[in-house]
Amino acid sequence: MITETNQACDLVIFGTKGDLARRKLLPALYKLEKSQKIHPDTRIIGAGRADWNTEDYINVVKKAIKKFLNEKFDENIWKKLSSRLNFFNIDVSKDIYFLELKKILHEKKNIIIYYCAVPPNTFNAIFSGLGKVNLNYFPSRIIIEKPLGISLETSKKINNQISKYFLESQIFRIDHYLGKESILNLLALRFSNSFFFHSWNNKIIDHIQITVSEEVGIENRWNYFDQMGQTRDMIQNHLLQILTIVSMDQPKNITPEGIRDEKLKILRSLKKIHLNEINIKTARGQYASGVINGRKVPSYVEENGANKNSKTETFVSIKVDIDNHRWCGVPFYLRTGKRLAYKYSEIVVVFKKMSNNLFQEFNKNLPPNKLIIRLEPNESIKIEFLKKVPGLSKEYKLINDRMECNYFNINNTKNFVDAYERLLFESMRGIQSLFVCRDEVEEAWKWIDPIINSWKKTNTLQLYKSGTWGPKNSDEIIMRDGRFWETFN
Structure with missing residues (x-):
């Protein structure tokens, strides 16, 4: 190293x-x-x-x-x-x-x-x-x-080309999401706090949502984006990297090798999505015209240089299952898209409801506890919990409340660094912890490629109006399980 x-x-x-x-x-x-x-x-x-x-x-x-x-x-x-x-x-x-x-x-x-x-x-x-x-x-x-290819085959070609001239210890594959303060704080949150460490499993957690929502369209990148699509552009790297950090076991040590080993175990444990599941566990969409922040915006196929017949997705959501002891039965719902209602990125950990709540006699349909990790804007951690309604009533009425730890409020903002600032600094130091190794890239492609190939055999692309939260079939993925997407607030 x-x-x-x-x-x-x-x-x-x-x-x-x-x-x-x-x-x-x-x-x-x-x-x-x-x-x-x-x-x-x-x-x-x-x-x-x-x-x-x-x-x-x-x-x-x-x-x-x-x-x-x-x-x-x-x-x-x-x-x-x-x-x-x-x-x-x-x-x-x-x-x-x-x-x-x-x-x-x-x-x-x-x-x-x-x-x-x-x-x-x-x-x-x-x-x-x-x-x-x-x-x-x-x-x-x-x-x-990125992009390191558009498939496992092309990714291997790029990696083989660079490996002819550079050792793996010299290669820094960048994913700027790994340089975000809130992503790094996930490691501290999970592995230094006993109340999270001991509850981070399928006995306590019901499901986890990861959302990366963009207001912008393709911004004059037609030639690039139409070849890639939102799945290759965002899911294969950013969202799967976030998923590995959220779900990995505690590393043996806080070294690049220790962290990468645990992330790789998760990528290798992702359950394959087969053709007969593709319309149940995935949703694809393409933005139509609409209004963003009071401004009319064109549809994807009306962008500069567009192919009017393009079937490239600008939105995707996927239900992910991890086949290991910790996460058996806990679905991870990923979604990302362009021209959505707001620009934000967050992780929502939804905990299981208590099976025998002492106060259920006076309260019906109590919401679950949640941990909300906002990546952008305004990086923060929020915990939603139940508390008693103040007053003299003999009934124990409960309401949902929230505690928030906003990095910008409680920390000196001068100490905050941009993702690229951090990653450039780490490259100058020669430390690879926040960079992606070849095996991670290729394991992600192994999981993504069959999904993309299955889409070619089905007509699953739905249009969604710009300024909304995506196509209806995205809601159906999570509602089919009796759950719903957390909304931005």
Whole structure:
């Protein structure tokens, strides 16, 4: 494992002109500079095809940070960050450019980190280009973004390509949800509190819901999204990663290997969904036109560059069963979609009702206790419980109440870090705990692929109006079990 925490790095960002770099990576680097987490001798090298010099690049970076930074821009911090910036014009299809890059990187003996903020069809040119000029030597690191393929077969192809040139200990597969404060807090919540630790099982929990809801549509990404769909784009990585952290057993230790081993056990325990179950346990939808925040929005097939006959899903919900001792009989309901009523992400743990409630004589249809973990917006933990109605009545009337722990209210918000800020910092430290290993990616595809193949044999796509909570068959999945989706509040 690479664990140096105090060495200078050369961070090479391939695709530095792109949306990911401008929206996420550059503002994250600014914040790391602000918190003094970057080694004084670390360099940031933007690599892309552009007729720019370093001064041009500095101006582009400043403009991007000012636009996408969610706090006040500080010229003193910018002065420090801008002194690290360099630009390298590169055509990744030509070896000569990698030889020139090698000269720049060998000016210093820094640990090199390559961030591939590029489409997957560019990955192999970068991997092989670095390998041919021996820029893949240990302990250099390489960060790759999703999507890692569109199937198990294509994912293996990408992993085989990168494995020709880099060791697994050098490869950092990023899933930004794993860098969220609330996801990390799940480990502390589950494994450091006895009242959660001892109740996290099928004796106490009725079911668990995981929702990632988006207000936006595909945002001019037709060519990318229509090939992927919401299942490949969100379920295969983000939601299954959340599910593994929610459901895994306690690791032997808090190391990358310890955590990954337990997550893998969950992925390998997911029950397959067969063709005869596909319309019972899954729902697919595609957004029609509607209104979001008072603004009319077009349907999916009316987006720029759209194929009017597309059957790609923009919404999916799935009932997941885990075949192990802890979770036998406890369903996990996953749902995610675009152009829904609100943007939010949360985990809802619904506990079983008491079989013999002392107060049931005076109360009918009491709600269950719930633990609600809000991932965004306003990360928080809420516990819903029953209490007595105040007053002099001889009857013990109960009402539902809520205790809330809001991270932004009880913690110093200066200590809060963005997901990309955290993941970039961890990559500089060489710690892989928050990154996804090859086995995790491929086990997720093994479970997802049969579902996608079954959909091709059934006509299960339903339209839903933009600004709603998705198609009706999504509600039917959970209502069939006598349950209902928790609503945003």
